[in-house]
Amino acid sequence: SQQGEEDPQALSIQEGENATMNCSYKTSINNLQWYRQNSGRGLVHLILIRSNEREKHSGRLRVTLDTSKKSSSLLITASRAADTASYFCATDARSGNTPLVFGKGTRLSVIA
């Protein structure tokens, strides 16, 4: 079964608003990663947060991690129409060769 579960499944906002997506997982992790997928394309890595980190920033992206609640959130500030995509969290259970396990994704629509 899948490790990460994103919430909501779909989100529609106006350009300029902030978008928040959440991810919950079940077991201990080494790190958690967020990926973006434009329609008809492969997934592209956005940001990685390690289990000993609580918050990380990259441009307009802010990721938080609460290991006690086994949850993470991705905040996109001042959204743009070009941010329209699906966003996936992926959990890395431990260092080594364990595959990443992806959630079902949140489909974000940013309306201009």
Add this chain to the structure above:
Amino acid sequence: NAGVTQTPKFQVLKTGQSMTLQCAQDMNHNSMYWYRQDPGMGLRLIYYSASEGTTDKGEVPNGYNVSRLNKREFSLRLESAAPSQTSVYFCASRDVSKFSGNTIYFGEGSWLTVV
């Protein structure tokens, strides 16, 4: 730098036909993966190869076989295609070592329809 290249991009098969999806990466990564993506199901791992010479089953391996031909190439074979295998297939790779990040790199996907 091409990254992860997979072929073909699109394929239509008849039930019972066989085919092989090819994947190659030029980043010298040790681990490679095959995922399938279905509407509402996210990405599910079919098979992976942690290093050259090894392969392991993922979440949904039934109906598939894989070959890690060398460090660069990891192919996925459907021996007898079924309509349930209609999906988008993604190959991916990453370098899992203590000195590298754990980012995974994806190909652009292969759209397979089984009729």
